[in-house]
Amino acid sequence: MKPLSRRLPDLTLLFVSLLTVAYFFLTHEGLYDLDDYYYARYAHQLASGTFRVVPDPRGLLHDPLKERWLIFGPVAALYRVFGIGIITGTLWPLLCTLGCAVVIWATYRRREPVVAAAAMLLLGLHYFTLNLTNYLYPDNILMFWCLCCAVALRQGRAGPGRPGRWGAGFAVLNFAALLSKETIVYYLPFYLGLLAVDAFRRRHGRFWASAIGVGAALLGASLAFYQLYTHDALYRIHLIEHTNEFLKEGNFLVGNRAALLARVTYQPLQFLVGTGLGLALVLAGAAAAGRHRYAASDAGFWLALAASTLAFYWLGSTSLSQYNPITLLPRMTTPLLPPLCLAAGFGVRDFVRTGRGGYVLGLLLLAAAAWLHNSLSVLYGLPGLYFLVAAWWLRPAASGLAQFSSERLAAGTLLVLALALSIRPVYFMRKPGVSSYFQQQRVIDRQLRGPARGVVFVDDFLVGNYDFSFGFRVPPGLRFRRYSAADSVQLAPGEQAWLLINGSTLTNPELTRKLIRYSEAEVLARFPRRRQLAREGQVTLYQVR
Numbered sequence: 001m002k003p004l005s006r007r008l009p010d011l012t013l014l015f016v017s018l019l020t021v022a023y024f025f026l027t028h029e030g031l032y033d034l035d036d037y038y039y040a041r042y043a044h045q046l047a048s049g050t051f052r053v054v055p056d057p058r059g060l061l062h063d064p065l066k067e068r069w070l071i072f073g074p075v076a077a078l079y080r081v082f083g084i085g086i087i088t089g090t091l092w093p094l095l096c097t098l099g100c101a102v103v104i105w106a107t108y109r110r111r112e113p114v115v116a117a118a119a120m121l122l123l124g125l126h127y128f129t130l131n132l133t134n135y136l137y138p139d140n141i142l143m144f145w146c147l148c149c150a151v152a153l154r155q156g157r158a159g160p161g162r163p164g165r166w167g168a169g170f171a172v173l174n175f176a177a178l179l180s181k182e183t184i185v186y187y188l189p190f191y192l193g194l195l196a197v198d199a200f201r202r203r204h205g206r207f208w209a210s211a212i213g214v215g216a217a218l219l220g221a222s223l224a225f226y227q228l229y230t231h232d233a234l235y236r237i238h239l240i241e242h243t244n245e246f247l248k249e250g251n252f253l254v255g256n257r258a259a260l261l262a263r264v265t266y267q268p269l270q271f272l273v274g275t276g277l278g279l280a281l282v283l284a285g286a287a288a289a290g291r292h293r294y295a296a297s298d299a300g301f302w303l304a305l306a307a308s309t310l311a312f313y314w315l316g317s318t319s320l321s322q323y324n325p326i327t328l329l330p331r332m333t334t335p336l337l338p339p340l341c342l343a344a345g346f347g348v349r350d351f352v353r354t355g356r357g358g359y360v361l362g363l364l365l366l367a368a369a370a371w372l373h374n375s376l377s378v379l380y381g382l383p384g385l386y387f388l389v390a391a392w393w394l395r396p397a398a399s400g401l402a403q404f405s406s407e408r409l410a411a412g413t414l415l416v417l418a419l420a421l422s423i424r425p426v427y428f429m430r431k432p433g434v435s436s437y438f439q440q441q442r443v444i445d446r447q448l449r450g451p452a453r454g455v456v457f458v459d460d461f462l463v464g465n466y467d468f469s470f471g472f473r474v475p476p477g478l479r480f481r482r483y484s485a486a487d488s489v490q491l492a493p494g495e496q497a498w499l500l501i502n503g504s505t506l507t508n509p510e511l512t513r514k515l516i517r518y519s520e521a522e523v524l525a526r527f528p529r530r531r532q533l534a535r536e537g538q539v540t541l542y543q544v545r
Helices: 004-026 034-048 069-082 091-108 113-124 127-131 139-158 163-178 182-201 205-230 235-246 257-263 267-274 278-289 299-315 337-354 358-372 377-393 406-430 437-447 466-470 483-488 503-507 520-526
Strands: 454-458 478-482 496-502 530-536 539-544
Touching (some): 004 113, 004 406, 034 069, 069 139, 091 113, 091 127, 091 337, 127 406, 267 278, 437 466, 437 496, 437 539, 483 520, 503 520, 503 539
Parallel strands (some): 454 478, 454 496
């Protein structure tokens, strides 16, 4: 039988995978916003052969999402195999999320089993990693490519084993990331710094020659493609700059200058701790403090990449023409997560090997818990108490590591991390949904897919994406209008009118702040002559006259 430490990565991979899949199905809320709808629509166009590569005819901002081929391209393939649906449409982000755990497992399960297990927990059970699995957003997909790029870079420079192939793979993976989301640029300062160091020391030449050659060929092909179809080789860059110009009233230098100092000083730290990443930051700090004891390990590589990426996120700009720091949103941190969590894994390894630093780790985590003093405090408080107790137990005057084996200490540490990180995801897995998407879909499938002709009155959220409910093939005689259009719609002979009410949508706090300005009672008052046809949970369909 394998020693306990050798089985930890396998058990961790299984646990993370099962929890991720469970979270995906138990918390799925259907379409979330405009972005996932647009990606789904582009995937359908690609799958059906109606996708067109054309620029915005007016040269304005529309639409950067259309250039992210590796977001909707794989979804198009899934549509062709499994059909169009919200589960099919979000399998790609789920697979990429699981892929991150598999890549970490495959890379370190033999050499650094504790690092592999800790990194899988910190990355895979981070709440916002899980939260992004069931939305067709680019962030977890980009995170997968970022991790693969970094692993290829590390492997290609680690030894003599076929550096040319690793270099070519590194270039291809970065190009794949670029076709997913432009924020792979977060890694560019690290790449350039490493290239400069290697050039100065005259090493890893074959790796870099291959990477630069293949990368230049791929980038050249991309520029030629855009020149051919849009007559602008730098179309993607100009598209992003047009978007920034369109939105400049809300940026820090035009509409929000007073908030700039806070944004580039304390707010990122406040944000990172508030989203749960403080645990990984503290453990990565432990790895940095103990790095001199393990000079031959990969800890320095992941620490440097994490620090470079964090600096870019903290101080970088979304624009080349104006300084506009990156929005403090959890999904914007996904390029940071792989190097940060792997660096933190080395911090866990250092602790279980030496037993040192437990008091510092515990006090820092308890300070973060006290600072937040909210429900998220348990994420910091539980490991903080554990590290304090472990440090006391392992003090030189007590039994020490000799009597309490490092394998048991590793298992106990990982168990505490798994427990602390699982609390929030499990809470949301048990919480009722807020969209009633699947109930609404069942009502539409049963009542509105036949040869019915007429108009369906729906809320302001559904009116923008109702065609997705029909696999982008709405019955030809069916029209959808918002509730407020009831007085202006004229029915032709033989047509009917329906009223579809989703009570969850009308009370969803994310929608009622801006989009939904009416209650269910107000909607029903607008349609006094109605007859209920179907009801599924909070979703009701009426026939109206």
